[in-house]
Amino acid sequence: MEKWFVSMKKADFNQIAEKYRISPILARLIRNRDMTSDQEIDFYLNGTIADLFDGMLMKDMDKAVEILAEKIREGAPIRVIGDYDIDGVNATYVLQEGIAKLGGDVDTDIPDRIKDGYGLNRMLIDRALDEGIDTIITCDNGIAASEEIAYGKKQGLTIIVTDHHEVPYLDAGSGREYLLPQADAVIDPHRADCDYPFKGLCGAAVAYKLVEALYEVMQRDVDDVDYLMQNVAIATVGDVMDLVGENRIFVKQGLEMLKRTNNHGLKALMECTGVPVDRLSAYHIGFVIGPCINASGRLDTAKRALELLNAPNRREAVMLAEDLKALNDSRKEMTEKGVEEAVEQIENTSMGEDKVLVIYLPDCHESIAGIIAGRIKERYYRPTFVLTAGEEGVKGSGRSIEAYNMFEEMCKCRALFTKFGGHKLAAGLSLKEENVGRFREVINELADLSEEDMLPKVSIDMQLPLPYVTEELVSELELLEPFGKGNTKPVFAEKNLKVISPKIIGKNQNVLKFRVQDQRGNQMEAVYFGDAAACMEYMRGKPEMSFTFYPSINEYMGNRTLQITVTNYQ
Known part of the structure; x- marks a missing residue:
């Protein structure tokens, strides 16, 4: 059921229709998407690259650009440290490409999902120091790495953070106390003191804004890096950002650029996955191209997806694209098998009566737990956690429904976890194996979901x-x-x-x-x-x-x- x-949102649909030369049906659809002012409707229908905001409006952008311009002129070794997902890989590529084109001495590093986990860690910093790096730029991570950044600064590194995640905070008596890392520059539209008008950018879009600002300051033609919008589009859709405001323009323009791309790797990936290039849409990024790029970070190393973007010629690009497609095909098979096992547990045990599903699949690859949780949540329309056996203890991912704030509910039983984090609709966690059964009991005792809450809307x-x-x-x-x-x-x-x-x-x-x-x-x-x-x-x-x-x-x-x-x- x-x-x-x-x-039923109200507005004068005929008047909107007349003003923008569209049908009243379209006027109603736009109003349903919460566009009310003329400015919003105009931006939605007619927004172009010229309507994008100036990256210099971001807090610390001026500092970052000044430092980088100097480092590029001096020839100081710069390292970009990204993340292993589609946004992190594309953000890394955008910064590497932008800085290299300006003559900078730049290389990249991406953590390994299983060995390193998410974000900047000491091992990555030590590796940079051993290899004589002078400056680190993070992208799609770094905002929560205060300790690691303090350690790197102490060792004499220059560190610039570019990120789009929420700033961690402590609840102090007088309100929130935000924990900003003490880097040389911290660019993140979610900073409380950042006046940038659009907060919903992905990591690659923040990286792109930095490259653009750097080109302006170094008096180079910004149009020369326009083509990187195709990477911003892939990251925006792949990281499931809201396609509103600036993101809408990035994706619209980026898709057009992708149709005629000169990037050997992207061309080869579109060919081997058989997407219709002339009718390319956000759907193809989300469900065909994106999962191939993500598969390398899940089952191998994300460095392979970065190699694809950097492929120097068609021959190498085709080999790498086929590798990624094969990885994604095996990820699909593993997902199907995991979903089958999960359904079997739900249908054949008392678990079927639970309001919150906690499914333990010890042999499942930890990187696909979230995908399986999402599929089970869709099938049964209940909050779902899928747990797998990690190297130490049990790891897992959760996906939620509208009526259930997953992160808040987990906070109520935080004593059971060794580590956890997330937001309303998704979460990640680690716990000891002996606590799995207890977690299932407690999270269900706490769950206050009515039958109506568990009806898909x-x-x-x-x-x-x-x-x-x-x-x-x-x-x-x-x-x-x-x-x-x-x-x-x-x-x-x-x-x-x-x-x-x-x-x-x-x-x-x-x-x-x-x-x-x-x-x-x-x-x-x-x-x-x-x-x-x-x-x-x-x-x-x-x-x-x-x-x-x-x-x-x-x-x-x-x-x-x-x-x-x-x-x-x-």
Whole structure:
């Protein structure tokens, strides 16, 4: 069961439509995405690179740029230290590429997920010192590494932090006391004293802003690094940032650049994964290209994904791209196996009655615990933790539902963990093996979730009668792209539809094709991707049904037909 509700946000849709030369349907969809002022609507529909904010508005940007310009002129050895995920790898590449093009002596280092864990650690600092490095720049990490940075500073290193994570704090009696690392410059839009207007950037976008500012200060043409926006786009979508404000422009422009990229590695990766380059969308980054880049940090070393971005020629690029695709394929297989084992535990034990699922899969690779937790959460719509046996004790990841603040609930039983962190919807933790059963008991005793909380919610933009589904509407909806977190694909709905001649097609038998007919006799092709057999079974004997859908055009053998792609049914 699901709970469907329609977003009814009020506005003068006809007036908005007239002003921006769009249909009232589009005006309503934009209003549903919380755009109210003229400025917001204009930025959403017409924003371009020229509307991006000046990176110099970020606190400490001036300091960082001054230090780097000097280090580049002196030829001092600079090391970029990133993170092992898609954002960290792209941020590392952006800084390395930008500094190298300015003539800087620059190299990179990325921690190993299993051996080093997340972020800057002493081993990485010692390695830099042994190799004669003068300056470290962090990207997509560093804001929480106060101790490590103090250690590096004591050893005489110059350290610049660029990050986009929340600043750690202590709850003092008089409010929050923020713990900023004592680096030479700390650039993070989440700093309480940073006036930068847009806080939602990913790590690679912050790195890009630094490169841009550096080019201006060193009197070089900023347009020469525009192409790095393709890396910012990949990181923004891959790190699941909200596609609003500046992120929307970065992704829109970056996708266009990616279609005609000169980067050997990205070209080879798009070829070997078979994405349609001319119709490239945020979806392809999120579900095809991104997972291949992430797989190297999960199952091997993220340095391999960085090598792909740096590939000097096509031959090497193709080899590296195929390696990453193979890694991602084995990550997929491991995920499927983990999901099967988890479902078996839930269905065959008392765990099925728990409000919070705590699943222990000792043999599962720790790097995919979060992916499995996400899949189980979607299937059962309950907060889910997946735990695996680590080198010391048990490690795990959690994924949550809207009604359950995972991090706050974990704070209530923090004595059980050796380490934990996270936010409302996702978390990571370590604990001793003997505490696994206790954790499951306690987190469930604490859980105050009603039956209603555990019903998936489907938010519908508007009811749309079939005659309104036209080619003009389908092409107009492209103005709302790129779609993703924070700017989801519109959801339309219609009720009292009769289903005509449903049939299951596709080589995996996972597509259901049928026609729908409204009460006035209007008909339209419909298609449903998912558990086609269950959907067909549900349709049996029902005179009429309601569907949520997105309109599209099906092109087949040169014929174009309008159709609706069904997402939910009841």
